[in-house]
Amino acid sequence: MIGAGQLARMSVAPAAALGVNLLLLANNAQESGAQITNHVVGDYKDLETVRAFSRKCDVITFEHELIPLSIVKALEADGVVVRPSSASFIFSQDKAAMRERLSNFPSPKNAVVTKAEEVREFPVIAKAISGGYDGRGVWKINSQTELAAVLKEVGKVLIEELIDFDYEIAVMVARSPHGQATTWAPTQTIQRDGICVMTITPAPQLSNDLSEKAQRLALDIANEIGVIGVMAVEIFVKGQELFINELAMRPHNSGHWTIEGSLTSQFEQHLRAVLDLPLGNPQMTAPIAVMGNILGGDKEDMYRPYLHLMARTPELKFHHYKKEVRPGRKIGHVNLLGDNLLELTQEVQHALDYMSGEIDE
Template sequence: MRPSSRAFIYSQNKAEMRKVLQENNLPSPKWELYTGAKPTEISFPLIAKSISGGYDGRGVWVVGSESELAEILKIQPRLLLEEKLKFTTEIAVMVARSPHGQAATWPPTLTIQRDGICIQTITPAPDLSDTLKVSAQEIALKIADVIGLVGVMAVELFVVDDQLVVNELAARPHNSGHWSIEGSVTSQFEQHLRAILDLPLGDTSMRAEFAVMGNVLGGAKTDMYRPYLHLFARTPYLKVHQYRKEVRAGRKVGHVTAIGNNLTTLESEVSHAVNYMNGVVDE
């Protein structure tokens, strides 16, 4: 089974993740485990998280006071508390590692969030210094080695001024790496198979200067076939992925990707496609 339970626990248990990061001097916010037995040492406002479970903003609370924290404890008797960082952007680095220790990363990806859900990614992350790009990849490679990763993993990071802070780990092919299907010589899915089969890892170079991916969230439209026809005719180079899920409001039901050398055009086309598919625009 890959990744092993030894590695996977750091993706599933946020407290164990924080412990291993701290033990290996990897950048983390101030944090503590909290049961209400004594006052927290972290200043308000702070972030409270479920120890396990939760995604796309679920199981995460911004807490402004002890009384608010006490209310959350009624439904989650044990919490991970973290300082609320004043970050400028969020990025993610996909990393792959094989059983014999070969490892590779893709370029850092800017993840754009709305209501705790990633709505768009841009690779490579624009406006990120070369120093931080290299640092983000080095952090991802070190984490992969420390936890004994086999397969692919997303390392999510906050950019705080000129520093990086690890937010969460996801030991699996990840939404922030979907751009690699079209945008990289080796996609995250192919690389995952190469890694778990202990084959030589593939080339992670980009096929174009930029790759922009937009998540399609469920909206007013439930029939996705007609939007496909329009988008295929309007933007022939756009790639549309449908997950064949039941369409529900706010649910990720697919994504679109465009690669090329003009970032402004790519962002515009991807945003239009997403808005057309979920019914925000009708032309």
């Protein structure tokens, strides 16, 4: 696995259970995943480093989109099995290519723009073609002046129609080389300042019809671009309409609830898919699963709030990434399962406020 962050860390448990020898390519030994399992330290932007790493592996996969596509292609030319392949992976790296490829799927109107004059109606959304995440590389643009300022910085942007959506969902989908594919129940993602803070599964406001339509859409996209492994399809919901927002071809924050909330977690399913093993059953283990992202606050030491929450809510499942605490940084998440939506969201919100220091001890 190229990358050794928290997604790699959370892949260790299913790899151990499935009997898969997981090896990470880490930037350094202190990374979240590298702290706990076998890894090689090296630069994923260096072809010879990645080549040497790939010689130790039967299959190469990713936990982030940052590896240059040229390296993925070079590995493929060497005969290395890379999943997802460069032919799919490009659509999670290049937002313009994704929009073009999925032009027959429901999408916001969009165009690639290099000059501010090309856009006449505002507001619009401008996105960096590649590299953005957690609200970075995405701007709401109200005028040609604002657009010109962004273009001066990044040269070229993807301009998208601003969808006045009711809410956002994500559908996690997994697809194997055989074309076997599964989806999990659609997840509502709740953002604050462009960062996902909570997810609720199944998305509570989504009708059964729209839920099926969203899952069908994710399966169709997976098939269309031939992705192998797990993919997140982020979708805006407006009335009865769905609009594709983003794709991520790896386990994704929107699927963290699956660790306890599904018979097969996204991390297990990703390993099954990229290793061409039959996929597991993605059925939920409880009626509702609520996930909350723990964001770093001002305090480095979270031991006391941690003890408090463990004692208060013995069914709360913690997932610590052991990353250095920085304000606003995702340093862990909690999952809670049950059948009472209000209670679950309140309890998770309490945990998040407590961990980030917004409730005084």
